[in-house]
Amino acid sequence: MNIRTPAVAGQFYERSPEVLHHQLDKWLGACPKFESPLRAIIVPHAGYIYSGKIAAEAYSYVKLQSEHFHRVILIGPSHHFYFEGCAIPKAEIYNTPLGDVPIDKEAVRELARHPCVQVTDQPHAPEHCLEVQIPFLQSTLDEFQLLPILTSHISPQELAMLIDPLWDESTxxxxxSDLSHFHSYSEAMAIDQNSCLKIEDFQPDLAPEEACGCTGINALLQLADKHGYQLERLHLANSGDTSGNKDKVVGYVSYLISAV
Incomplete structure (x- = not known):
């Protein structure tokens, strides 16, 4: 069986299952009630010491509605490879220190029919932006299948067209996505605040300088606007807030997207 093994365990997050469980359980504590049906989240993908608590705020709400979800479409930007379109893995299993998650082979076959989709393990093998989300999902959902998508040279419109038919109520x-990269603290605050205003105004024109996962965010904004969904910002911060070093910071934000 083809298994995608962890690439950044012990670097971006704890390798020990016991330590990782303890850390995530602590972060995924009680959160306010949320009555609206959750449809999507936007979460950062840095090392857990930098952005883990910010991501956990969104995942706490996923945990509240976990019984509704049996599949996760997980989208992030390729950091190591540039290619046309987007990439889904050949692998059948996505493994982390917390165990195995089955990849939705039927959805992979469906997407593989599109010319802008590549089925390849190569860009997935070293990639952190999807991997760091999996332990959160394993800690908040019961049994689920995963559809991991890495974006490269693909438009938000193409990406939205691919995922919309698969984004049902159980998905x-x-x-x-992180936000701006390597500005001074004050510059990053201004850039990221403006990016959030764009997101909250459903403007699907974020640039890579504003968010490294801009393609995924822009596609989501198009779909959320089409379906009449609402957004709620949970936490905007940067690595200067979480690490104390404010020289060259990276921005992070978490959002909930829900049906009205």
Missing amino acids: LLVIS
Whole structure:
């Protein structure tokens, strides 16, 4: 069986299952009630010491509605490879220190029919932006299948067209993205605040300089606007807030997207 093994366990997050469980259980504590049906989240993908608590705020709400979700479409930007379109893995299993998650082979076959989709393990093998989300999903959902999608040279419109037919009520859409990179603290705050205003105004024109996962966010904004969904910002911060070093920071935000 083809298994995608962890690439960044012990670097971006704890390798020990016991330590990882303890950390995530602590972060995924009680959160306010949320009555609206959750449809998607936007979460950061840095190392857990930098952005884990910010991501956990969104995943706490996923945990509240976990019985509704049996599949996760997980989208993030390829950091190591540039290619046309987007990439889904050949692998059948996605493994982390917390165990195995089955990849939705039927959805893979469906997407593989599109010319802008590549089925290849290569860009997935070293990629952190999807992997860091999996332990959160394993800690908040029961049994689920995963559809991991890495974006490269693909338009938000093409990506939205691919995922919309698969995004049913039992499917959670997770967009993995950080915000601005390596500005001073004050510059990053201004850039990221403006990016959030765009998101909250459903303007699907974020640039890579504003969010490394802009393609996924822009596709989500198009679909959320089409379906009449609402957004709620949970937490905007940057690595200067979480690490204390405010020289060259990376921005992070978490959002909930829900049906009215």
